[in-house]
Amino acid sequence: MKTFDVPVNYRSPLISAVKKKRKEADRMKKDFTPTLLDFGPLRIYLARHFGFCYGVENAIDIAFRTVAENPERRIFLLSEMIHNPQVNADLQAAGVRFLQDTKGNPIFPFESLGADDIVLIPAFGTTLEIEKRLNDIGIRTEHYNTTCPFVEKVWNRSEGIAQKGYSIIIHGKPRHEETRATFSHAAKDAPSVVVKDMAQTIELARYISGEKEAPYFYEEFKGQYSEGFNVERDLQRIGVVNQTTMLATDTQAIADYLKDVMIRKFSLDESNVREHFADTRDTLCYATNDNQSAVQGLLDAPADLAIVVGGYNSSNTSHLVELCEEKLPTFFISDEAKLLSKNTVFHYNFHTGIELVTENYLPGHAPVSVLITSGASCPDAVVEGVIRRLLSFYSGSKTVEEVAAGF
Numbered sequence: 001m002k003t004f005d006v007p008v009n010y011r012s013p014l015i016s017a018v019k020k021k022r023k024e025a026d027r028m029k030k031d032f033t034p035t036l037l038d039f040g041p042l043r044i045y046l047a048r049h050f051g052f053c054y055g056v057e058n059a060i061d062i063a064f065r066t067v068a069e070n071p072e073r074r075i076f077l078l079s080e081m082i083h084n085p086q087v088n089a090d091l092q093a094a095g096v097r098f099l100q101d102t103k104g105n106p107i108f109p110f111e112s113l114g115a116d117d118i119v120l121i122p123a124f125g126t127t128l129e130i131e132k133r134l135n136d137i138g139i140r141t142e143h144y145n146t147t148c149p150f151v152e153k154v155w156n157r158s159e160g161i162a163q164k165g166y167s168i169i170i171h172g173k174p175r176h177e178e179t180r181a182t183f184s185h186a187a188k189d190a191p192s193v194v195v196k197d198m199a200q201t202i203e204l205a206r207y208i209s210g211e212k213e214a215p216y217f218y219e220e221f222k223g224q225y226s227e228g229f230n231v232e233r234d235l236q237r238i239g240v241v242n243q244t245t246m247l248a249t250d251t252q253a254i255a256d257y258l259k260d261v262m263i264r265k266f267s268l269d270e271s272n273v274r275e276h277f278a279d280t281r282d283t284l285c286y287a288t289n290d291n292q293s294a295v296q297g298l299l300d301a302p303a304d305l306a307i308v309v310g311g312y313n314s315s316n317t318s319h320l321v322e323l324c325e326e327k328l329p330t331f332f333i334s335d336e337a338k339l340l341s342k343n344t345v346f347h348y349n350f351h352t353g354i355e356l357v358t359e360n361y362l363p364g365h366a367p368v369s370v371l372i373t374s375g376a377s378c379p380d381a382v383v384e385g386v387i388r389r390l391l392s393f394y395s396g397s398k399t400v401e402e403v404a405a406g407f
């Protein structure tokens with residue numbers, strides 16, 4: 001796989017050594033068991049796969065190179081390049097400005113941009129409408145486009161479905177940049193609608209089956225369907241694509257459910273189901289699949305708690321949290337500063353969107369076993385910082401350097 005030039009301060013010598021050793025021993029990525037880092041009173045189980053993915057490294061490489069090569073020009077990012085606070089703060093410190101927040105609300109007016117300005121398209125991609133607005137100003141977006149190829153693959157998949165006459169159902173978070181971008185690209189080719197979860201899918205199915213009357217759809221799915229969408233006409237032939245970072249099991253369940261609905265509505269079977277339901281496998285990216293599978297392997301390890309590190313607005317990270325939560329106490333933190341002391345942790349509840357404080361999160365017995373993973377936009381250096389912070393709470397532990405020497 002292509003390698004990228006990523007600032008060295010995002011790397012961790014310990015984690016690089018662990019990943020290198022695991023990769024050499026398992027080139028086909030069949031082994032999802034975690035790596036044990038035994039510090040004595042603290043035992044860390046590191047997931048087999050976590051941290052920067054292809055798309056994130058690509059975006060970081062392009063962004064910092066653009067800054068270095070264009071000292072005289074104003075450089076903007078459409079919105080957060082990736083959902084990681086450290087990386088975005090570093091880019092801002094280097095002089096990069098954001099045009100919009102993550103929900104698409106303006107921060108810097110487009111009207112103040114000129115043809116000489118550089119606008120970086122984030123890894124999530126952007127909508128055709130925004131691309132056109134920038135091009136109309138004279139800004140060449142293709143030169144500074146960090147859209148992940150795995151996101152573009154989803155756009156290609158939806159185009160393929162559209163060409164065969166299917167409408168497109170997008171499983172994703174309606175306000176997430178990537179889903180907005182995918183929706184825009186899909187809607188260019190076919191009637192499209194976004195479903196955020198199984199509950200919404202079940203409601204959509206009630207329009208397909210005719211159980212619910214069409215006019216209610218336009219209120220219920222407001223902001224989630226393409227212009228001119230006609231419930232009676234456009235839900236006869238459908239195909240499903242998804243945001244690349246959704247939970248694999250959710251996406252599968254949604255596709256299976258809709259397929260079943262079409263089979264029942266049109267009295268189909270496996271031989272002719274394609275007449276109404278496109279043959280789509282999920283469009284999750286390799287990093288989402290690897291990281292979620294690695295969490296399944298991680299959860300087999302005997303542990304007291306799990307720590308998941310990443311940006312609080314990171315979709316892929318929240319799904320890793322969701323998987324861990326099913327099994328044991330889980331703390332979603334953005335960096336080591338959230339581990340206030342051995343007794344107190346600040347952590348994010350992504351279900352409510354509120355940061356909580358929990359006391360006595362580390363058990364009193366020894367050794368303590370902690371599962372650790374991180375999202376695809378989290379630097380390994382941040383994970384190492386979390387490990388070092390935990391170690392500082394335990395006297396008589398081996399050092400990071402001593403454990404790293406074993407890899």
Ligand code: SF4
Pocket residue numbers: 053054055056123148149150151244245285286287288316376
């Ligand atoms: S999580 Fe997947 S789709 Fe998103 S940037 Fe990384 S590789 Fe690309």
